[in-house]
Amino acid sequence: xxxxxxxxxxxxxxSTTSFVPQAWKVIRTRDTTSISTRMYVVTVVGFSLWLTYxxxxxxxxxILTNGICLLLSAFILLMKLLPRxxxxxxxxxxxxxxx
Numbered sequence: 519x520x521x522x523x524x525x526x527x528x529x530x531x532x533s534t535t536s537f538v539p540q541a542w543k544v545i546r547t548r549d550t551t552s553i554s555t556r557m558y559v560v561t562v563v564g565f566s567l568w569l570t571y572x573x574x575x576x577x578x579x580x581i582l583t584n585g586i587c588l589l590l591s592a593f594i595l596l597m598k599l600l601p602r603x604x605x606x607x608x609x610x611x612x613x614x615x616x617x
Contacts, residue, residue: 530579530583544597555595572584
């Protein structure tokens with residue numbers, strides 16, 4: 519394996535796992551008050567564009583990485599925007615023990 523592949527793999531691992539702790543915290547606590555809506559809107563748009571770019575080039579590393587990051591960041595944004603009652607339902611479905 520060459521250095522570029524190793525660095526790319528590590529970057530993918532860091533990028534895709536960076537949203538997991540925040541998503542899990544939102545599920546467990548149902549609290550999104552400290553999350554910036556604007557920041558997550560920009561992040562979701564950015565990952566959407568990166569995913570489109572990867573699809574246009576048919577580059578699987580870009581498609582996979584940005585697809586996963588888009589799903590996780592869009593989930594966090596959705597939870598931020600949902601009314602409390604719907605947020606509770608989603609979180610309960612994903613982690614019934616936390617309710």
